[in-house]
Each structure stands twice: as C-alpha cells, then as structure tokens.
Amino acid sequence: MARRPNPKLSDVARAAGVSLATASRALADPGLVRRETRERVQGAASMLGYVPHGAARALATRRSRTVGAVFPPVDNPIFAAATQALGHQLATAGYTLLLAAHEYDPSAELAVTRALLERGVDGLVFVGMDHDPELFTLLAQAGVPYDLMWSLDPARFHPCVGVAHRMASVRATQHLLELGHREFAVIAGHTAHNDRTRERLAGVREALAARSIELRPERIAEAEFALPQARAALRLLLERSPGFTALVCGNDVLAIGALAECASRGIAVPARLSIVGFDDIDMASGVTPALTTVRVPAAEMGRRAAARMLARLAGGAVAHVEELPAEVIVRASTGPAPR
Amino acid sequence: MARRPNPKLSDVARAAGVSLATASRALADPGLVRRETRERVQGAASMLGYVPHGAARALATRRSRTVGAVFPPVDNPIFAAATQALGHQLATAGYTLLLAAHEYDPSAELAVTRALLERGVDGLVFVGMDHDPELFTLLAQAGVPYDLMWSLDPARFHPCVGVAHRMASVRATQHLLELGHREFAVIAGHTAHNDRTRERLAGVREALAARSIELRPERIAEAEFALPQARAALRLLLERSPGFTALVCGNDVLAIGALAECASRGIAVPARLSIVGFDDIDMASGVTPALTTVRVPAAEMGRRAAARMLARLAGGAVAHVEELPAEVIVRASTGPAPR
DNA sequence: TTGTACGCGTTATCAT
DNA sequence: ATGATAACGCGTACAA
Numbered sequence: 001m002a003r004r005p006n007p008k009l010s011d012v013a014r015a016a017g018v019s020l021a022t023a024s025r026a027l028a029d030p031g032l033v034r035r036e037t038r039e040r041v042q043g044a045a046s047m048l049g050y051v052p053h054g055a056a057r058a059l060a061t062r063r064s065r066t067v068g069a070v071f072p073p074v075d076n077p078i079f080a081a082a083t084q085a086l087g088h089q090l091a092t093a094g095y096t097l098l099l100a101a102h103e104y105d106p107s108a109e110l111a112v113t114r115a116l117l118e119r120g121v122d123g124l125v126f127v128g129m130d131h132d133p134e135l136f137t138l139l140a141q142a143g144v145p146y147d148l149m150w151s152l153d154p155a156r157f158h159p160c161v162g163v164a165h166r167m168a169s170v171r172a173t174q175h176l177l178e179l180g181h182r183e184f185a186v187i188a189g190h191t192a193h194n195d196r197t198r199e200r201l202a203g204v205r206e207a208l209a210a211r212s213i214e215l216r217p218e219r220i221a222e223a224e225f226a227l228p229q230a231r232a233a234l235r236l237l238l239e240r241s242p243g244f245t246a247l248v249c250g251n252d253v254l255a256i257g258a259l260a261e262c263a264s265r266g267i268a269v270p271a272r273l274s275i276v277g278f279d280d281i282d283m284a285s286g287v288t289p290a291l292t293t294v295r296v297p298a299a300e301m302g303r304r305a306a307a308r309m310l311a312r313l314a315g316g317a318v319a320h321v322e323e324l325p326a327e328v329i330v331r332a333s334t335g336p337a338p339r
Numbered sequence: 340m341a342r343r344p345n346p347k348l349s350d351v352a353r354a355a356g357v358s359l360a361t362a363s364r365a366l367a368d369p370g371l372v373r374r375e376t377r378e379r380v381q382g383a384a385s386m387l388g389y390v391p392h393g394a395a396r397a398l399a400t401r402r403s404r405t406v407g408a409v410f411p412p413v414d415n416p417i418f419a420a421a422t423q424a425l426g427h428q429l430a431t432a433g434y435t436l437l438l439a440a441h442e443y444d445p446s447a448e449l450a451v452t453r454a455l456l457e458r459g460v461d462g463l464v465f466v467g468m469d470h471d472p473e474l475f476t477l478l479a480q481a482g483v484p485y486d487l488m489w490s491l492d493p494a495r496f497h498p499c500v501g502v503a504h505r506m507a508s509v510r511a512t513q514h515l516l517e518l519g520h521r522e523f524a525v526i527a528g529h530t531a532h533n534d535r536t537r538e539r540l541a542g543v544r545e546a547l548a549a550r551s552i553e554l555r556p557e558r559i560a561e562a563e564f565a566l567p568q569a570r571a572a573l574r575l576l577l578e579r580s581p582g583f584t585a586l587v588c589g590n591d592v593l594a595i596g597a598l599a600e601c602a603s604r605g606i607a608v609p610a611r612l613s614i615v616g617f618d619d620i621d622m623a624s625g626v627t628p629a630l631t632t633v634r635v636p637a638a639e640m641g642r643r644a645a646a647r648m649l650a651r652l653a654g655g656a657v658a659h660v661e662e663l664p665a666e667v668i669v670r671a672s673t674g675p676a677p678r
Numbered sequence: 679t680t681g682t683a684c685g686c687g688t689t690a691t692c693a694t
Numbered sequence: 695a696t697g698a699t700a701a702c703g704c705g706t707a708c709a710a
Binding site (some may be wrong): 018019020021022025032033034037045058060061062254 | 685
C-alpha cells in the first residue's frame with residue numbers, strides 16, 4: 001500500500017488555519033496562544049496523527065533530549081536494575097536513554113561514545129573509574145556533561161555517584177574477623193579494566209593487613225560472574241590451599257556459586273565456612289539466610305544518576321561526588337569451627 | 340573556559356580548501372573523490388576533531404540509524420542478555436539501540452513508543468504478544484518496521500522471533516509424566532499482560548490434560564520473579580495442597596527460590612520433589628544439577644532480532660516468524676517416591 | 679496574539 | 695571530480 005509521508009507541522013498549521021509559528025507554539029508552549037487557536041491546532045494535530053520530527057527539532061534547538069549510557073557488557077545483568085531505573089526516571093522527564101554496550105576494551109568504549117555523541121546526546125553516563133584518558137578529552141571537547149556510576153572517584157576529579165566498594169569490603173571483612181576468623185579466601189571478579197572488583201578485593205586485603213593477617217595468593221581466585229565459574233573457583237581454592245574458614249565473594253553470583261559447590265560437597269554454610277558477598281543483582285540475600293551480604297543499591301543509583309543529569313541539563317548544580325550507602329547485612333554467620 | 344562550538348562540516352571544507360559538497364562526499368563515500376582531496380579532507384576532519392551532527396544528517400537522509408527497543412521492566416534482568424546482544428549486533432552495523440522501558444501498562448507502552456518514534460527510530464523491537472491494538476495502528480501509520488521478540492505469534496500475523504513457550508512447557512511436563520509423576524504443582528510468573536508466563540502455564544495444563552490429569556487450582560501459585568516471592572509461593576502450595584511430587588516453575592529465579600525453600604525444609608531435590616524451570620537468565624542450570632531446565636536462548640534471540648531488523652532496513656526480506664529452539668535439559672530428576 | 683523569514687548542519691540534485 | 699544550491703522539519707527573533 002502506498003504510504004503518505006508523515007504529516008509535518010506545516011500540515012497541521014494549514015489544517016488549523018494558522019501559521020507555522022503559531023502551530024509550533026500551540027504545541028510546544030500552549031500558554032503563548034489563545035485558548036481557541038490552541039485547541040484548533042491541537043485538534044488538527046491529533047486528527048492528522050502528527051508526530052514531531054525529533055531530528056528537525058534537535059537541529060533547531062541544539063538539544064536532543066536524550067542521554068547516553070555506556071555500559072560494559074560482561075556483567076550486564078548486574079546493571080539491569082540501574083539501567084531500568086535510569087531510563088525510567090529520564091523518560092518521566094521527557095528524556096530517552098540511548099544505550100551502548102562495549103566489550104571490556106577501552107578503545108571500543110571510545111568508539112561507542114563517539115557514536116553516542118554523533119547522535120547528539122545531551123549527557124552521558126559511564127560505569128566505574130577505568131577509562132581511556134582520551135575519553136575525557138573527547139567529552140570536554142564535545143562539552144557534554146557526564147557522570148560515572150557505581151564507584152567514587154578517589155581523586156574527586158570526575159563527577160560520580162556510587163558506593164565505596166573498598167570501605168564496604170573492609171567492613172564485611174571486619175565482621176568476619178570479629179567472629180574470630182583468621183583464615184580467609186577470596187573469589188573475586190576479574191580485576192582487569194574493572195575498578196569495582198579491584199576495590200572489593202583491596203578492601204579485604206586492607207582489613208586483614210590491619211590485623212597483620214596475610215591474604216595468601218593461592219587463596220585468591222578470579223572468576224567470571226557466572227555460577228559454573230564460581231564453583232570451579234571454589235574447587236580450585238580448596239585444592240590449592242584448603243583450611244580457610246571464611247570466604248569473601250566479590251559478587252552475589254559468585255557467592256551463590258560457591259554456596260552450590262559447598263552444598264554438593266557437604267560443606268555446611270555458615271557452620272563450617274562463612275561466606276559474604278556483594279549483592280549486585282540482589283540474588284544472594286534472597287536465596288538463603290546462610291549468606292552475609294553487602295547491599296548494593298543499584299536501582300537507587302540509577303535514579304540518582306538520572307536526577308543528577310536532569311538537574312545539570314536544567315542548569316542546576318549537583319554534588320560532585322555523591323556517595324550511596326552499601327550496608328553489610330548479616331543474615332547468618334558463625335565463627336570458625338574449633339580445631 | 341569559553342568553549343568554541345563544535346566544528347561543522349563547512350569548517351572542515353574550508354580547512355581542506357574544498358567545497359561543502361566535496362567534504363561531505365569525502366567522508367561519506369570516499370570512492371567519489373580523488374585520493375588526494377579525500378586525504379586532505381580526512382586530515383582536516385581529524386585535525387579539527389570533527390564529529391558529524393546526527394540530527395542534521397537524519398533530517399537530510401530521513402534515517403536515523405537507530406533502532407528502538409521497548410521492554411517491560413518487571414523481569415528486566417531477564418532481558419539483559421538479549422538487550423546486550425541486540426545492541427552489540429546493531430552497533431557493529433553502525434546502528435545504535437534506543438532503550439525504553441515501561442511499567443506493565445499497555446498505555447505506558449504506547450507513550451514510550453511514541454517517544455521513540457519522535458526520536459526517529461528506523462525500526463522497533465517489542466517483547467511478547469500482549470500489546471494494545473492501537474500500538475500497531477501507530478506503527479503502521481509511522482511506517483516503521485518492527486519485530487516481536489521472545490514469543491511466536493500463533494496467528495502468524497506479526498513478524499516475530501522467539502521460542503515456543505507452550506510446546507517447551509509441554510515437553511518438560513511430559514518428561515515428568517514419563518518419570519511417573521502424577522501430582523503436579525506450578526509456580527508461575529504473573530500472567531497479567533504477559534503471554535510468556537501464560538503460555539508456559541498453559542503448556543503444563545495441556546500436557547496433563549492429555550493424560551486426563553487435572554491441575555488443581557490450589558496447586559498453582561503466581562509469584563513475582565524474585566527469590567523471596569518464589570519461596571513464599573512454595574510455602575503457600577505446601578500449605579494449601581501438599582502431596583505433589585513434581586513442581587514446574589515458570590522461570591529460573593522461581594526454581595532457585597523453590598529450591599532454597601526446599602533446602603531450608605529438608606525436602607530433598609530431586610529425590611522427593613522434582614523441579615523443572617525455564618532458564619531465563621541462565622541461573623538454574625548453573626546453580627545445581629538438581630534442576631531440570633528449559634533452555635531459553637536469550638542472547639541468540641537478541642542477535643537474531645538484530646539481524647532481522649538490519650536485513651529489513653537494508654531492503655531485504657526475512658522470515659515472518661522465526662522459531663528458536665528451547666530445549667529441555669535434563670540435569671537430574673527422579674520419579675516420585677513410592678507411597 | 680499571530681505571522682514572516684531565517685538558521686540549524688547535512689545530504690542530494692543539479693551543473694560545470 | 696568538484697562546486698553551488700535547494701531541500702529536510704522545526705524553533706524563534708523580529709515585525710506586525
């Protein structure tokens with residue numbers, strides 16, 4: 001079937017018997033026109049099924065009412081809640097979220113960012129602190145505001161909203177120390193290009209070092225955020241250096257995987273092994289009371305990021321670094337079994 | 340600091356000493372200009388840090404190189420893998436994914452779709468079959484191609500790529516029947532505005548009905564896709580109508596929750612209760628060999644959806660309805676315990 | 679309150 | 695192979 005081209009504003013104007021300018025005003029800022037003309041225009045618009053042409057509008061106003069998000073994909077389900085909250089809040093304010101993922105490769109990140117800038121995004125959101133310096137050159141050059149989510153910039157240079165992974169990790173580890181544990185192991189997420197996993201691991205080290213306890217290299221395993229990999233990591237740890245009574249997992253998926261491995265080996269949790277994990281996707285806290293978790297406020301982070309960006313786009317000021325609480329939630333844990 | 344406006348194509352042209360038209364061609368279709376001029380233009384472009392203005396281009400070409408995805412948010416982690424695959428494939432072809440979520444509310448879906456159309460998306464992807472009829476009116480009017488993901492249109496009216504939820508559910512149930520189970524219970528995802536959950540539930544009913552086995556209403560519980568809710572659902576079932584030996588869960592999150600509840604009650608799985616679940620986010624298959632799962636090829640679905648859309652945008656034809664396999668993966672299951 | 683006319687940055691259609 | 699110029703659809707000074 002032959003399709004007529006979509007009606008344009010001039011069609012609406014003609015149908016309403018007004019000029020282009022009046023039609024534009026009637027739809028964009030109804031307060032500027034007489035009630036009667038406004039209604040005629042709005043009537044004509046909905047009669048014709050008029051849909052504004054965003055590109056033309058963007059060209060004229062030099063704003064696109066879109067915000068771009070650049071996310072690493074590997075641990076993508078981790079960002080689902082935050083992405084959703086972000087998009088939802090933006091939509092409420094008439095903005096649309098442009099989503100771009102990249103493999104964990106800084107140059108790819110640059111490329112997708114460039115693509116978003118071409119699309120004319122009004123603002124950008126990134127994850128974490130690990131980025132190609134050139135990225136920030138690009139952003140400055142484009143004059144586009146940005147936020148880094150999830151982490152807090154230690155240098156307080158970049159605007160960001162996130163949690164203090166390291167301190168949360170320290171506190172979780174201290175909890176285990178206070179229970180009397182001295183033999184620790186860690187299953188961490190891969191630390192390459194990922195400051196969140198690095199900081200979480202560093203927190204364990206820091207808390208242990210404060211009590212002069214060493215975290216032996218063979219008691220550390222890195223794993224992908226997936227259940228089979230987590231199970232394999234625990235097997236590796238048990239094989240390489242058994243005898244630990246406390247296990248810190250960089251993530252809820254890792255914690256659940258470890259728990260599953262324990263179950264299949266008859267290792268009682270938390271009686272014989274205490275496990276704590278960061279609850280990135282809110283799985284660990286629900287699956288069992290046997291795990292102690294660090295709550296990561298993902299959805300809230302998305303909402304805050306949206307609010308910050310919207311405020312800034314509206315010309316307002318926002319806190320440069322915004323810290324959200326990551327509480328340690330003790331569901332169950334016991335001290336080490338006596339030798 | 341005072342920011343100069345971004346360089347435009349005319350700036351590049353001037354710097355290269357060529358006309359606007361030549362500059363445009365040199366960047367867009369390098370084959371059309373002499374090698375030497377092309378290099379002058381490209382040099383000038385990168386010198387100036389030129390970034391094309393997408394809105395202007397979209398206005399001139401009447402294409403945005405953008406595809407929109409409209410997702411329900413409730414079970415959002417479920418779509419993470421598909422979203423990522425979709426976005427990644429599109430990016431590879433120079434397209435960007437515009438993401439919009441909505442509460443499970445058909446009118447909200449219409450609104451966000453309208454927002455995406457205003458942004459000038461070249462194509463749209465939706466989830467499932469449950470949509471406001473007006474949505475399709477809108478799409479037809481806009482002349483924008485679309486695909487429905489996850490499900491298959493029984494009426495074969497809408498273009499879609501997905502799995503046969505009902506048949507997969509039938510096969511999973513048959514598996515349990517063949518083991519000798521006769522007493523079934525179901526924990527389903529909420530069925531309102533969600534054809535996937537409805538079809539999965541219907542599949543159980545269908546398989547049982549074929550053997551003249553009734554699925555009693557008190558043996559059916561609906562729950563949100565979250566662990567605590569799944570546990571509560573199992574408690575409810577056990578309280579309302581104990582005695583079932585097989586449990587079909589509409590989702591891996593539900594299955595894991597049920598498994599956790601079993602663990603805390605000392606119900607052996609699969610020895611005393613066989614559980615099967617759809618593996619939406621690929622959790623169930625990894626956490627334990629105790630569960631039988633139906634594999635949902637989420638990432639592949641995202642890739643296929645992208646491929647279909649790209650082919651169509653390039654003027655090619657694609658299968659109207661594309662079915663992806665959802666295999667039943669038996670990890671472990673046993674027949675019912677003798678009475 | 680409404681209308682006229684120009685500009686937004688790019689591509690595409692003509693000439694040359 | 696290159697250059698001049700007219701769209702593309704909308705917002706907005708400025709004029710009326």
